[in-house]
Amino acid sequence: MKPLVKWVGGKRRFIKDIDPYLKNYKRYIEPFAGSAAVFFHLNPQNAILNDLNKDLVNFYKNVRDNPIQLLKSIENLFEVKTDVESYYLLRDEYNSLKGNSLRKSAIFFYLNKVAFNGIYRVNSRGIFNVPVGKHKTYYIPTESEFLEASELLKNTKLYSISYESIMDKVNNKDLVYLDPPYFPDETSKFVGYTDPAFGKEQHYHMLTxxxxxxxxxxxxxxxxxxxKEFAMALYKTFDSSFITAIQIQTNRSINPNANNKNRFVEMLYVIKKEQ
Structure with missing residues (x-):
């Protein structure tokens, strides 16, 4: 099924490249979930999803526990509140809400669809501050899709903790898909794929x-x-006979130049004992 939300760096467009390697596992684990596009495609019967964004994880929890009520709340928002003024009023309300309420999850979904390019960004005070986008249509999953997602998430442990804590839970026969903020290079650093808090040292630690x-x-x-620097660190960490490196060409969903239609190359590394 499709992911319920859109996310910077979401991997829905990569599914065909990743799909051949999503086999022969007992449990699926995503330490950096985001839109969880691979998870929703794979439909695993036993999984762990984690993301540091607590509101994203709380949204998934409400999809799991209250899918119909959440969908109705979302539909009510989109019936009358897609104008610019309503967007900023709802953004203010979202920033004032605490906890894991259905209302906050409904507004979270609304902001994800209506905000500029689906970006999730907060300032130093933790205030969501993304401006309204220029969308004309909005994809809202159907009731059957919400119910399908709810059933899938019932087989899934949801966390909002450090990815290190999730990696500690990994066992034999697990399939771990890591989609961290990207290692800085000349094409990734200007479009929001990198994170200043997840730099080179953090990537080296992740490889350990x-x-x-x-x-x-x-x-x-x-x-x-x-x-090249990340690739060198990877090949120093693992025997090259265990690594399959795949180049993936893609258009970036966020680009500072709207007229720039160049395609970019990203990498997918599969590390397994049986190639």
Whole structure:
């Protein structure tokens, strides 16, 4: 099924490239979930999803526990509130709400669809501050899609903790898909794929955790930029006979120049004992 929300760097367009490697596992784990496009495509019977964005994870929890009520709340928002003034009023309300209410999850979904390019960004005070977008239509999943997602999420443990804590949970026969903020390179750093809090040292640390998970018998899949430095660090961490490197050409969903239609190359690394 389609992901319920859109997210910067979402992998729905990569499914055909990732799909051949989504086999022979007991449990699926995504430490950087975002839109969880691979998860929704795979439909695993046993999974872990994690994201540091608590409101995103709370949205998934409300889809799991209250799918029909949440959908009705969302539909009510879109019936009368897609104008610019309503967007900013709802953005203010969202920033004032605490906890895991249905109302906050409904507004979270609304902002995800109506905000500029579906970006989720907060300022230093934790205030969501993305301006309204220029969308003319909005994709809202149907009731059957919400119910399907709800059933899938009932087989899934949802967390909003550090990815390191999730990697500690990895065991034999797990399939771990890592889609971190990208290692900085000349094409990724200006479009929101990188995160100043997740720089080079954090990527090297992530590879150490991947090595530990691989030693336990897990299969590791990593999406990242086409950085030679990251590739060198990866091949120093693992025996090259365990690595399959795949180049993926894609159009970036966020680009500072709207007229720039160039395609970019990103990398998919599959690390497993049986190639």
């Amino acid at each position: 955790l991947c090595k530990n998970a691989f030693a336990k018998g897990a299969t590791i899949i990593i999406s990242n930029s086409r950085s």
